Amino acid sequence: MSGAVRLLAALIGLAVLAAAAIYAPAVLDDYMVRVLIVMCINAVLVSSLALGNGFTGVFSIGHVGFVAVGAYVSGILALPLEAKASLLPDLPSWLASWYIGFLPSTIAGGLVCVALAFAVGAPLMRLSGHFVSVATLGFLVIVNVVLINADDFTRGARTFTGIPMQTTLPWALGWLVVTLVVLARIVYAPTGRAYRAVREDTIAAQAIGLDVLPTRLSAFVLGAFFAGVGGSLYGHYLGSFSPKSFYLQYTFLLVSMLVIGGMGSLTGSIVGVIAVTLLSELLRNLERGMDIGPITVPPLYGAAQIVLGIIFIFFMIFRPSGALGDRELRLGWLLGRRNSSERT
Amino acid sequence: MSPGLYIAQQIINGVSLGSLYALVAIGLSLVFGILRMTNFAHGDMMMVGAFAALTIGAAGVPFEWSLLGGIAIGALTGVIVERVAYRPVRGAADVTLLLTSLAVTYILENLGILLFTSSPHDFPIPEWLDSSYEFSDGQITFTQVNVLTVVLTGISLSLLGWFVTRTDMGLGMRAAAEDMQAANLVGLDVNKLIVIAFALASGFAGLAGVLWAAQAGVVEPSMGFTPLLKAFVAAIIGGFGSIAGALLGGYLLGALEVFIVAFLPSELSPYRDALVFSLLIAFLLFRPNGLLRTSREVKL
Numbered sequence A: 001m002s003g004a005v006r007l008l009a010a011l012i013g014l015a016v017l018a019a020a021a022i023y024a025p026a027v028l029d030d031y032m033v034r035v036l037i038v039m040c041i042n043a044v045l046v047s048s049l050a051l052g053n054g055f056t057g058v059f060s061i062g063h064v065g066f067v068a069v070g071a072y073v074s075g076i077l078a079l080p081l082e083a084k085a086s087l088l089p090d091l092p093s094w095l096a097s098w099y100i101g102f103l104p105s106t107i108a109g110g111l112v113c114v115a116l117a118f119a120v121g122a123p124l125m126r127l128s129g130h131f132v133s134v135a136t137l138g139f140l141v142i143v144n145v146v147l148i149n150a151d152d153f154t155r156g157a158r159t160f161t162g163i164p165m166q167t168t169l170p171w172a173l174g175w176l177v178v179t180l181v182v183l184a185r186i187v188y189a190p191t192g193r194a195y196r197a198v199r200e201d202t203i204a205a206q207a208i209g210l211d212v213l214p215t216r217l218s219a220f221v222l223g224a225f226f227a228g229v230g231g232s233l234y235g236h237y238l239g240s241f242s243p244k245s246f247y248l249q250y251t252f253l254l255v256s257m258l259v260i261g262g263m264g265s266l267t268g269s270i271v272g273v274i275a276v277t278l279l280s281e282l283l284r285n286l287e288r289g290m291d292i293g294p295i296t297v298p299p300l301y302g303a304a305q306i307v308l309g310i311i312f313i314f315f316m317i318f319r320p321s322g323a324l325g326d327r328e329l330r331l332g333w334l335l336g337r338r339n340s341s342e343r344t
Numbered sequence B: 001m002s003p004g005l006y007i008a009q010q011i012i013n014g015v016s017l018g019s020l021y022a023l024v025a026i027g028l029s030l031v032f033g034i035l036r037m038t039n040f041a042h043g044d045m046m047m048v049g050a051f052a053a054l055t056i057g058a059a060g061v062p063f064e065w066s067l068l069g070g071i072a073i074g075a076l077t078g079v080i081v082e083r084v085a086y087r088p089v090r091g092a093a094d095v096t097l098l099l100t101s102l103a104v105t106y107i108l109e110n111l112g113i114l115l116f117t118s119s120p121h122d123f124p125i126p127e128w129l130d131s132s133y134e135f136s137d138g139q140i141t142f143t144q145v146n147v148l149t150v151v152l153t154g155i156s157l158s159l160l161g162w163f164v165t166r167t168d169m170g171l172g173m174r175a176a177a178e179d180m181q182a183a184n185l186v187g188l189d190v191n192k193l194i195v196i197a198f199a200l201a202s203g204f205a206g207l208a209g210v211l212w213a214a215q216a217g218v219v220e221p222s223m224g225f226t227p228l229l230k231a232f233v234a235a236i237i238g239g240f241g242s243i244a245g246a247l248l249g250g251y252l253l254g255a256l257e258v259f260i261v262a263f264l265p266s267e268l269s270p271y272r273d274a275l276v277f278s279l280l281i282a283f284l285l286f287r288p289n290g291l292l293r294t295s296r297e298v299k300l
Helices: A001-027 A030-055 A063-078 A081-087 A102-124 A128-151 A169-187 A188-198 A202-209 A212-238 A248-261 A266-288 A304-319 B003-035 B044-060 B063-089 B093-115 B144-166 B170-176 B180-185 B190-217 B223-239 B243-263 B266-286
Strands: A289-292 A294-299 B132-135 B140-143
Touching: A001 A030, A001 A169, A001 A266, A001 A304, A030 A063, A030 A169, A030 A188, A030 A212, A030 A248, A030 A266, A030 B223, A063 A102, A063 A128, A063 A212, A063 A248, A102 A128, A102 A212, A102 B266, A128 B093, A128 B223, A128 B266, A169 A188, A169 A202, A169 A266, A169 A289, A188 A202, A202 A212, A202 B140, A212 A294, A248 A266, A248 A304, A248 B093, A266 A304, A304 B003, A304 B063, A304 B093, B003 B044, B003 B170, B003 B190, B003 B223, B003 B243, B003 B266, B044 B063, B044 B093, B044 B223, B063 B093, B063 B190, B132 B144, B144 B170, B144 B190, B170 B180, B223 B243, B223 B266, B243 B266
Parallel strands: none
Antiparallel strands: A289 A294, B132 B140
């Protein structure tokens, strides 16, 4: 495709998405819209997780730590002043008298995560293999402990509430588009090749002059930015949350979306999000209990998660690189055309 | 209160906590030593052991036997998990093994929720165990459960020491940890050795789970997670994959945690876990092979 055609296609695509996002709530019922919003947020989080875990091969389990930081930072900033005075009376005065809107607080959440990721990543990105996973899990625990104990800022283990619920479908979808465009521009460019070179063979990558640490760190930091953004979106979607909302359960959900979709692929992340969301929605009935003919199945709490875990293990055994692996779904493929462009 | 007695009390607390960490950390190290696998599901064997003991005890079986039952069912679960989930992915990338164990954790914990609900259950202990000792007018106290913990840990570790140094199977296990391929070449049945490693590791975790539940008085499906993380720290402090290292790391960590709470300003106490994990990260960075180990792995 020539440049002009591609630009036109992109513009048309965006217009269609925008129209869909704006008119979807009129057509779909409330429940569907909520599922779509959560899917968009999860897609932001999973694709940003793919950047570090899939493309540079440094498997972090601490992503949700950044999500939590993003949610809390943007939540504190965007809390209306009256609510701030009553819910967080011990907030330092410079924060207590401050109020910014949804978009700036989301970006602020992302930027705080960037700073944090620099500080945490500079040492951690030196590690590889299992050790980086254990250490990032340690980071997640540290974030959780700090959130629970920093009462003045977070209300501790109690629910943090009162955040304006502003994450509508256009916002969520808009951020998803921004995330995917930014990530795709990076991953399918020389930087992205450096990422994959570091992943495939660290020693060979060093031999051709790539610096491993800055390469890994840049992916980690950028991933953290979008984790913070996603956290803010999630916070502004839920309206109230607690440190427990951003812990192991959510970590496993995101990791399973990433792994099932395919770690080295952005469209794979989206496939993973859709697949796992559909599965969870289907299995949700198990938790409610149901009647199959004359037999009444009691509510089975945890059954949905068990099924997800088993599917996860099946993927690990039979298709460890996920549904898409390193490939991307392409428009040409969708239209049934053979695609001759490069595959890495 | 005299400072000497206060310190003595803290040492007692540290030894008791350290015994549990050591029991769990040794299992992690046994499995890591042979398979180079970070087994996130190890902590859940504690939960399985504790719930098994609870269920057996509820049927009217004396505590001694339900304790043994907890160990046995913990070990059995470990072996089943190895056969069903880990063996099919053996030899795959590090991350695949690790993720598989993460999924096993998720399944086991939710199985716990499905069978026992997510709320904590009381863990009854028999009368002979429910007593405590006091010395020097109550300045030094410890419970019968503390004593049992230390004694049973001592017995199990001595048995393990005997097993890995005096029996053919134990020697074979260490050989496989040294070099799996070579062990295979000289005719050792590596599959069998791995099963034994998992049975031992999970049995220890089951024991630790019952003791943990007896100390805490409750069991819940998520009870294995915190001890698992602590055991990671302990194993890494000592040198991941080394049995002696895990033992040392377990006791060091137990002492460290108790001393953080006892001697540092009380504002820091809630941050104990955060401090412990900062220590983990520091070790991974500056001494990735632990206190006992000289460099063996390629680190990049």
